Amino acid sequence: MDGFTVTILLASFCVAYIIMCYVKIFKEKSTLPPGPFPLPLIGNLLQIDTNNIVTSMNKLKDKYGPVFTLYLGPNPGLVICGYKAVKEALIDQGDAFADRGDYPVFLNYFDKHDIGFTNGEKWKSLRRFALITLRNFGMGKKSIEERIQEEASFLIAELSKTKRSPTDLTAYFANTVSNVICSIVFGSRFDYKDKRLMAITNSINNNFRIMSSMWGTLYNMYPDLMDYLPGPHQRMGKNYQDITDIVVESIKYHEKTLDPNCPRDYIDCFLIKIMQDYGKDQPNPVFYKKSLLMSIHNLLFGGTETVSTTLRYGTLILMKYPEIAERMREEIDQVVGRNRSPSMEDRSKMPFTDATINEIMRFCDVIPLSLPRSTSRNTFYRGYNLPKGIYVTPFLTSVHRDPTQFAEPSKFNPKHFLDDKGCFKKEEALMPFAAGKRICPGENLARMELFIFFTSLLQNFNFNPTITKEEIKLEPIATGLGTSPYPYKASERASERVSERASERARDTQASGPRPLPIVGNLHQINTKDLVKSIDDLSKKFGSVFTIYLGPRPSVVLYGYKAVKEALVDQADSFSGRGQFPAVQRFTQGNGIAFSNGEKWKVLRRFALTTLRNFGMGKKSVEERIQEEAHFLLKELRKTKQIPFDPTFFLSRAVSNVICSIVFGSRFDYEDEEFLTLLGLINDNFQLLSSGWGTFYNIFPEVMNHLPGPHNRIFRNFEKMKLMIQEILKSHQETLQPDCPRDLIDCFLVKMQKEKENPVSKFNPETLIMTTLNLFFGGTETVSTTMRYGILILMKYPDIRERNAHLLNSDQCLRLRSSLDLHPKRREPDGLFLFGVSFFLTLEFTLLDTSRFAARKKKNIGDQSLYRLCRMLIGYRVFHLS
Numbered sequence: 056m057d058g059f060t061v062t063i064l065l066a067s068f069c070v071a072y073i074i075m076c077y078v079k080i081f082k083e084k085s086t087l088p089p090g091p092f093p094l095p096l097i098g099n100l101l102q103i104d105t106n107n108i109v110t111s112m113n114k115l116k117d118k119y120g121p122v123f124t125l126y127l128g129p130n131p132g133l134v135i136c137g138y139k140a141v142k143e144a145l146i147d148q149g150d151a152f153a154d155r156g157d158y159p160v161f162l163n164y165f166d167k168h169d170i171g172f173t174n175g176e177k178w179k180s181l182r183r184f185a186l187i188t189l190r191n192f193g194m195g196k197k198s199i200e201e202r203i204q205e206e207a208s209f210l211i212a213e214l215s216k217t218k219r220s221p222t223d224l225t226a227y228f229a230n231t232v233s234n235v236i237c238s239i240v241f242g243s244r245f246d247y248k249d250k251r252l253m254a255i256t257n258s259i260n261n262n263f264r265i266m267s268s269m270w271g272t273l274y275n276m277y278p279d280l281m282d283y284l285p286g287p288h289q290r291m292g293k294n295y296q297d298i299t300d301i302v303v304e305s306i307k308y309h310e311k312t313l314d315p316n317c318p319r320d321y322i323d324c325f326l327i328k329i330m331q332d333y334g335k336d337q338p339n340p341v342f343y344k345k346s347l348l349m350s351i352h353n354l355l356f357g358g359t360e361t362v363s364t365t366l367r368y369g370t371l372i373l374m375k376y377p378e379i380a381e382r383m384r385e386e387i388d389q390v391v392g393r394n395r396s397p398s399m400e401d402r403s404k405m406p407f408t409d410a411t412i413n414e415i416m417r418f419c420d421v422i423p424l425s426l427p428r429s430t431s432r433n434t435f436y437r438g439y440n441l442p443k444g445i446y447v448t449p450f451l452t453s454v455h456r457d458p459t460q461f462a463e464p465s466k467f468n469p470k471h472f473l474d475d476k477g478c479f480k481k482e483e484a485l486m487p488f489a490a491g492k493r494i495c496p497g498e499n500l501a502r503m504e505l506f507i508f509f510t511s512l513l514q515n516f517n518f519n520p521t522i523t524k525e526e527i528k529l530e531p532i533a534t535g536l537g538t539s540p541y542p543y544k545a546s547e548r549a550s551e552r553v554s555e556r557a558s559e560r561a562r563d564t565q566a567s568g569p570r571p572l573p574i575v576g577n578l579h580q581i582n583t584k585d586l587v588k589s590i591d592d593l594s595k596k597f598g599s600v601f602t603i604y605l606g607p608r609p610s611v612v613l614y615g616y617k618a619v620k621e622a623l624v625d626q627a628d629s630f631s632g633r634g635q636f637p638a639v640q641r642f643t644q645g646n647g648i649a650f651s652n653g654e655k656w657k658v659l660r661r662f663a664l665t666t667l668r669n670f671g672m673g674k675k676s677v678e679e680r681i682q683e684e685a686h687f688l689l690k691e692l693r694k695t696k697q698i699p700f701d702p703t704f705f706l707s708r709a710v711s712n713v714i715c716s717i718v719f720g721s722r723f724d725y726e727d728e729e730f731l732t733l734l735g736l737i738n739d740n741f742q743l744l745s746s747g748w749g750t751f752y753n754i755f756p757e758v759m760n761h762l763p764g765p766h767n768r769i770f771r772n773f774e775k776m777k778l779m780i781q782e783i784l785k786s787h788q789e790t791l792q793p794d795c796p797r798d799l800i801d802c803f804l805v806k807m808q809k810e811k812e813n814p815v816s817k818f819n820p821e822t823l824i825m826t827t828l829n830l831f832f833g834g835t836e837t838v839s840t841t842m843r844y845g846i847l848i849l850m851k852y853p854d855i856r857e858r859n860a861h862l863l864n865s866d867q868c869l870r871l872r873s874s875l876d877l878h879p880k881r882r883e884p885d886g887l888f889l890f891g892v893s894f895f896l897t898l899e900f901t902l903l904d905t906s907r908f909a910a911r912k913k914k915n916i917g918d919q920s921l922y923r924l925c926r927m928l929i930g931y932r933v934f935h936l937s
């Protein structure tokens with residue numbers, strides 16, 4: 056065949072194909088609603104702006120009316136516009152319009168194994184299961200409300216750290232919102248710095264952006280072609296896979312640790328369902344691993360980007376209209392006040408806030424074209440016979456901007472949701488979650504999150520734009536699957552609002568106190584060298600509960616037994632959080648027992664208590680260890696013979712060895728270099744933290760970070776300690792026998808091993824190092840300082856010492872000694888033993904006194920006073936043991 060013939064044949068083939076296409080188009084169009092005339096293959100591509108599909112749809116709606124046909128690619132689809140037409144389809148004929156239309160950006164990955172992109176019985180079962188399980192885990196109930204409130208407080212703490220610097224809020228909101236759904240799916244939230252959370256939110260955000268751009272729209276129209284073309288859409292698969300890796304790991308961990316009688320989360324419930332269905336002869340199984348994985352993808356995607364985009368867009372709107380934000384704030388102040396978190400109960404008393412949040416949802420229009428539907432059977436709709444399976448786009452923007460439903464549809468106006476009396480007015484035409492059989496199953500959760508997050512943010516912050524409010528653009532930067540606002544940065548004026556709040560709170564609660572000055576607070580009214588005396592004086596004037604400002608930060612002081620008991624004992628839960636302690640937190644980063652909060656603290660503390668108890672704390676075994684150590688101490692002391700000595704390291708070595716034997720498995724020799732270095736570092740840090748440098752660091756961390764001074768040594772010391780502990784951990788790891796843990800470190804390593812696949816485990820190398828340091832630090836310096844102080848007291852009051860010595864032979868003491876297994880026969884000949892025991896006895900008295908004192912201060916004035924207290928206790932020079 057020559058070239059000419061081939062050309063003729065090809066041309067004839069093309070002409071025949073085009074004719075066939077046109078015949079098909081004419082046939083289809085004769086039965087379908089009107090619409091722009093399509094071209095073969097590309098359909099109406101030339102009539103739409105792929106980067107802003109919403110604008111194109113609006114133009115077509117104006118030309119063709121509320122129901123028109125559009126060819127997105129070679130096949131026709133129906134676009135339904137305006138409240139009436141959408142309602143008639145999705146609600147009045149709910150069953151006929153309940154199927155999902157093809158949507159390749161999701162479908163090609165989920166492959167009909169998920170809730171969102173399957174149809175028929177499988178969809179019904181997966182959706183029913185999701186709804187029941189979400190409800191069982193608290194959706195729409197008090198329990199999830201508390202989870203959201205807790206997450207809001209984490210968000211506020213994170214945002215407070217940005218300190219007025221212009222910040223992109225995207226990641227903050229995404230992490231917060233994602234954590235809510237993560238805690239239902241995985242059983243617990245992630246730390247904001249957790250790589251897995253970052254991977255989940257980054258991948259979702261990235262995919263949402265691609266899907267909302269021209270690339271997503273083109274991919275949905277020509278998936279087969281786009282698979283071969285370069286472009287950002289190629290990243291979608293990799294983003295999905297990153298999430299899959301995390302979810303698969305978590306599923307594996309859940310499988311290993313599953314207790315079918317006690318499901319912890321969504322994954323557990325699904326696994327139980329898989330087990331129940333196992334072995335049943337089902338032609339179309341619903342519950343299997345892949346449907347679990349893909350359903351989780353749906354929940355994470357649906358539960359993250361939608362709510363966080365609404366928060367981000369809403370915050371931009373409120374910066375453009377600060378007067379609206381201010382009115383919301385007034386309502387929040389009136390109903391919620393500034394001392395507690397907003398709750399869903401408040402919503403009915405806050406019509407303006409409620410209306411504004413609804414108006415934000417209407418205006419932002421986060422999913423403008425909903426997700427595509429298709430007809431589940433041949434359907435008669437608005438005079439047209441629609442075939443089964445025709446693609447349907449409910450154009451939600453046209454509902455939200457419907458002039459028959461909203462007075463000023465293109466303006467942001469909370470009055471759209473308020474009646475004449477200023478009461479909240481529900482509008483059926485608000486459909487951000489779509490409507491009918493396939494309505495978003497996360498609606499209740501999303502509404503709860505939006506109310507609590509928005510109100511908590513406004514209660515705490517004043518966001519400021521980096522440009523003038525007139526310059527803020529509210530129209531979206533792109534529309535496709537989603538609507539994205541222009542990127543922006545905001546700076547918060549938290550400190551003003553928070554200090555304003557604190558002084559108002561002080562006024563509200565009558566917790567008065569000396570009037571603070573800006574920045575320095577009450578520092579000028581306090582003798583930093585004798586904080587305790589200053590507090591004593593202030594309590595005479597302001598009573599048992601008052602506020603002092605250590606720098607810009609207010610602290611409520613609880614003075615006296617009653618006030619302290621009411622807080623620490625009667626309201627133990629509310630007062631169980633750890634206050635800010637920047638000098639230590641910079642190093643611990645919220646790891647370890649002593650400086651973590653929330654779930655992490657609870658888990659680590661429970662573990663430490665159980666393990667300490669298993670290793671003898673409060674039991675005979677550790678008592679024997681203490682006796683043995685007392686023996687070593689006395690031996691050491693005896694060597695000093697009349698020569699004046701500083702007891703500091705004698706005592707700290709003895710005391711530290713007790714905790715070392717539990718944590719590290721054995722005591723150190725008193726001359727061990729490593730041991731002495733560790734104790735030296737602890738002691739140095741204790742002194743630095745108790746000095747003016749430590750105090751100033753805690754009050755003005757940002758400033759002190761840039762200043763030279765001894766306080767910088769605190770962090771160098773911590774780093775050195777960390778390196779030493781790491782070495783100890785390494786040797787433990789090398790000799791670990793999981794069946795026979797020798798000490799707390801071994802137990803921790805075993806726990807880490809067991810929870811290796813748990814994505815939200817609290818047991819990791821960082822928490823191990825910090826927990827070890829916490830116990831070492833806590834178990835050394837406190838007890839040894841008390842003892843050192845005790846000796847000083849005994850030297851001042853020799854009569855008490857004598858009485859104690861006397862007491863040692865009294866009946867009561869003999870009983871005590873026998874309980875301590877200190878038989879008089881074992882008394883040391885030179886009286887040193889007697890001294891040791893008497894000073895251990897006296898210790899009880901001293902310890903009580905100081906711990907009462909410490910407890911009184913701990914919650915009062917932050918941890919500052921502990922510094923001062925400790926500072927007073929240390930530094931006594933030289934003892935002379937005669």
Ligand code: HEM
Pocket residue numbers: 155170171172182236353354357358359361362365421422425426427428487488489490493494495496497498500501
């Ligand atoms: C402001 C927040 C949200 C908006 C605007 C939103 C919007 C939507 C829309 C428009 C649909 C399509 C419904 C339809 O086909 O008619 C949808 C479906 C879905 N959404 Fe949401 N959603 C939000 C929050 C959530 C949350 C928090 C979750 C997770 C619990 C979630 C999970 C889902 C799922 C799984 C589907 C598929 C349902 C199905 O096909 O049966 N969404 N969402």
